[in-house]
Amino acid sequence: xxxxxxxxxxxxxxxxxxxxxxxxxxxxxxxxxxxxxxxxxxxxxxxxxxxxxxxxxxxxxxxxxxxxxxxxxxxxxxxxxxxxxxxxxxxxxxxxxxxxxxxxxxxxxxxxxxxxxxxxxxxxxxxxxxxxxxxxxxxxxxxxxxxxxxxxxxxxxxxxxxxxxxxxxxxxxxxxxxxxxxxxxxxxxxxxxxxxxxxxxxxxxxxxxxxxxxxxxxxxxxxxxxxxxxxxxxxxxxxxxxxxxxxxxxxxxxxxxxxxxxxxxxxxxxxxxxxxxxxxxxxxxxxxxxxxxxxxxxxxxxxxxxxxxxxxxxxxxxxxxxxxxxxxxxxxxxxxxxxxxxxxxxxxxxxxxxxxxxxxxxxxxxxxxxxxxxxxxxxxxxxxxxxxxxxxxxxxxxxxxxxxxxxxxxx
Numbered sequence: 001x002x003x004x005x006x007x008x009x010x011x012x013x014x015x016x017x018x019x020x021x022x023x024x025x026x027x028x029x030x031x032x033x034x035x036x037x038x039x040x041x042x043x044x045x046x047x048x049x050x051x052x053x054x055x056x057x058x059x060x061x062x063x064x065x066x067x068x069x070x071x072x073x074x075x076x077x078x079x080x081x082x083x084x085x086x087x088x089x090x091x092x093x094x095x096x097x098x099x100x101x102x103x104x105x106x107x108x109x110x111x112x113x114x115x116x117x118x119x120x121x122x123x124x125x126x127x128x129x130x131x132x133x134x135x136x137x138x139x140x141x142x143x144x145x146x147x148x149x150x151x152x153x154x155x156x157x158x159x160x161x162x163x164x165x166x167x168x169x170x171x172x173x174x175x176x177x178x179x180x181x182x183x184x185x186x187x188x189x190x191x192x193x194x195x196x197x198x199x200x201x202x203x204x205x206x207x208x209x210x211x212x213x214x215x216x217x218x219x220x221x222x223x224x225x226x227x228x229x230x231x232x233x234x235x236x237x238x239x240x241x242x243x244x245x246x247x248x249x250x251x252x253x254x255x256x257x258x259x260x261x262x263x264x265x266x267x268x269x270x271x272x273x274x275x276x277x278x279x280x281x282x283x284x285x286x287x288x289x290x291x292x293x294x295x296x297x298x299x300x301x302x303x304x305x306x307x308x309x310x311x312x313x314x315x316x317x318x319x320x321x322x323x324x325x326x327x328x329x330x331x332x333x334x335x336x337x338x339x340x341x342x343x344x345x346x347x348x349x350x351x352x353x354x355x356x357x358x359x360x361x362x363x364x365x366x367x368x369x370x371x372x373x374x375x376x377x378x379x380x381x382x383x384x385x386x387x388x389x390x391x392x393x394x395x396x397x398x399x400x401x402x403x404x405x406x407x408x409x410x411x
Contacts, residue, residue, distance in 0.1 A: 021239045022139075024239075028055070059134075060133075063075075063131060069220030092192065103171065104164070104258040108233045122256065122258070160188055164265075198265075204282040204286070218268055226254055227254050316349065350376075354374070354393060367410035378402065381393050
């Protein structure tokens with residue numbers, strides 16, 4: 001029975017009714033292989049390397065090309081002088097967009113490790129008045145060393161790498177494959193991971209900071225007929241085993257969109273870090289906190305005041321952040337004014353009452369006011385189970401504060 005099945009399968013391969021990815025790689029002019037790239041931009045070619053043939057595709061975009069609501073040319077305005085602020089990396093001041101290599105991979109697994117291949121490596125860079133986007137495609141596993149060799153030589157030319165979660169996934173995966181292939185690991189002098197910035201600036205604005213969520217919320221991009229990332233490994237294995245190409249072209253498009261979105265997202269982040277195009281209280285709040293931490297005091301106070309001035313749910317958080325700054329600086333009247341205003345607005349945050357109670361107890365010796373405020377805080381904390389037992393806002397800690405104030409003469 002096994003022999004009959006093998007014979008039948010061999011006949012199907014011979015007649016072309018069943019085609020594997022290896023057969024398509026050996027015959028790139030075949031109808032199915034040509035169909036794969038028929039409606040994709042760019043040109044494919046085979047580059048010979050010391051380790052064999054390497055297949056890649058390259059597309060040139062004019063910088064006037066609009067990706068969503070933004071043109072690629074906006075990247076030219078990015079300045080490393082603003083980026084150290086959220087990255088807390090003073091080396092980032094040397095960033096030059098013309099020396100950046102954008103990186104995104106499509107892989108056979110989402111967990112990384114030695115058993116995971118990067119079967120599609122997408123890179124992009126500025127060249128004159130154009131943006132070049134190149135995709136290395138692993139047509140069969142035997143070509144991996146050739147692809148890694150060509151990629152490594154290209155990556156060496158750029159001191160800065162830009163990725164989205166590439167510090168934890170894309171680059172380490174490529175470095176693992178390079179080590180296994182006997183190559184030197186790619187190690188850019190600077191690595192700008194846009195996910196780090198996205199979490200800093202938009203954690204309180206969007207429920208998700210995935211690239212596609214940011215595309216929709218910030219960049220004016222809505223993907224149509226895109227392939228979910230979790231399905232991509234199976235699509236590649238279908239190509240290797242059965243020569244299926246129907247879904248593979250979606251993977252190429254997905255990779256292209258990721259890279260172009262990183263270009264426009266970098267412009268958005270650079271503008272925001274420079275204090276430009278702050279469109280949401282969450283961004284003003286994030287900028288205010290970052291500026292204060294970086295000793296850009298006047299700018300930080302200005303951002304926090306802007307965030308606190310509106311009716312956003314984040315307004316109180318911004319005001320309290322400003323009050324805590326005044327407290328650390330010993331500017332008690334300014335901090336007290338913010339706490340009192342928050343209480344006048346019927347805040348449900350017990351922390352406001354506790355901070356004001358501590359001020360009255362320790363700075364003003366006004367134990368009665370401190371006791372009354374602590375009682376209010378206890379009522380609010382009793383209905384809030386989010387505070388851990390060790391927190392100063394827990395019912396246990398507040399009861400202890402009440403008893404101490406009573407011993408000090410409050411009633």
